[in-house]
Amino acid sequence: MALAYDPLFITSDKSLSAFDVASSPPQPMNLTQDELKRIAAYKAVEFVESGMVLGLGTGSTAKHAVDRIGELLRQGKLENIVGIPTSKKTQEQALSLGIPLSDLDAHPVIDLSIDGADEVDPYLNLVKGRGGSLLREKMIEGASKKFVVIVDESKMVKHIGGSKLALPVEIVPFCWKFTAEKLRSLLEGYGCEANLRLGEKGKAFVTDNGNYIVDMHVEEDMGDLGAVSDAILRLPGVVEHGMFLDMASTVIIAGELGVKIKNKH
Numbered sequence: 031m032a033l034a035y036d037p038l039f040i041t042s043d044k045s046l047s048a049f050d051v052a053s054s055p056p057q058p059m060n061l062t063q064d065e066l067k068r069i070a071a072y073k074a075v076e077f078v079e080s081g082m083v084l085g086l087g088t089g090s091t092a093k094h095a096v097d098r099i100g101e102l103l104r105q106g107k108l109e110n111i112v113g114i115p116t117s118k119k120t121q122e123q124a125l126s127l128g129i130p131l132s133d134l135d136a137h138p139v140i141d142l143s144i145d146g147a148d149e150v151d152p153y154l155n156l157v158k159g160r161g162g163s164l165l166r167e168k169m170i171e172g173a174s175k176k177f178v179v180i181v182d183e184s185k186m187v188k189h190i191g192g193s194k195l196a197l198p199v200e201i202v203p204f205c206w207k208f209t210a211e212k213l214r215s216l217l218e219g220y221g222c223e224a225n226l227r228l229g230e231k232g233k234a235f236v237t238d239n240g241n242y243i244v245d246m247h248v249e250e251d252m253g254d255l256g257a258v259s260d261a262i263l264r265l266p267g268v269v270e271h272g273m274f275l276d277m278a279s280t281v282i283i284a285g286e287l288g289v290k291i292k293n294k295h
């Protein structure tokens with residue numbers, strides 16, 4: 031069922047105090063987290079135009095955007111869309127909705143990608159990949175002219191990576207313990223644990239690319255994220271990590287008081 035978001039107060043501003051500019055204070059609404067995700071997703075789909083090549087994100091928030099794109103195609107309100115899915119799961123969902131699909135080989139430049147995130151910092155840096163799709167997401171979103179991130183307000187953090195929640199790193203399965211230990215030792219100074227992600231029946235979780243994921247649980251602010259990113263990527267055995275630095279062009283945040291849009295400057 032489509033959720034109406036029109037009554038929401040929508041701001042487009044630089045700071046989290048943007049709600050202050052309303053003439054009368056917005057009233058909190060009792061919405062579930064999933065309803066907030068859907069509101070952010072529907073708002074992002076307003077950026078979609080007929081004829082676009084679209085990066086289709088993965089996760090419980092992006093799922094709403096893909097549903098909405100399918101719905102608008104079915105209604106004839108969008109035409110000639112080509113979707114580039116960021117995971118096998120999204121590929122299945124898009125196919126079930128009749129969204130025409132392609133890949134980066136055929137479409138190396140993407141008009142717009144829409145995806146969720148696990149954490150967003152004030153500079154629009156992200157943590158992604160707690161659903162396991164970071165590599166394809168980074169390839170596709172990195173090839174996008176515009177990358178719109180959709181989140182509920184619980185995803186906003188002061189700095190990424192210091193929450194002790196997972197910072198995922200995709201690694202090759204070969205001697206994964208060796209690579210996990212190198213990662214742990216690299217980030218040791220920030221209070222870091224490194225755990226192999228487990229999937230069904232306690233076996234290693236395997237990504238769409240046949241790799242494993244080590245979840246780094248970092249306790250402290252890592253400071254220069256670019257330097258940390260470079261150091262992680264220099265480790266043999268590492269395929270990619272879930273910090274998406276300076277990639278998002280816009281973040282749409284749905285909260286109890288309304289929707290806020292933050293743009294990269």
Ligand SMILES: O=C[C@H](O)[C@H](O)[C@H](O)COP(=O)(O)O
Nearest residue numbers: 089090091146159161162163
């Ligand atoms: O691998 C998963 C993706 O990066 C997701 O976009 C991210 O984990 C956010 O997922 P959700 O919208 O379910 O919170």
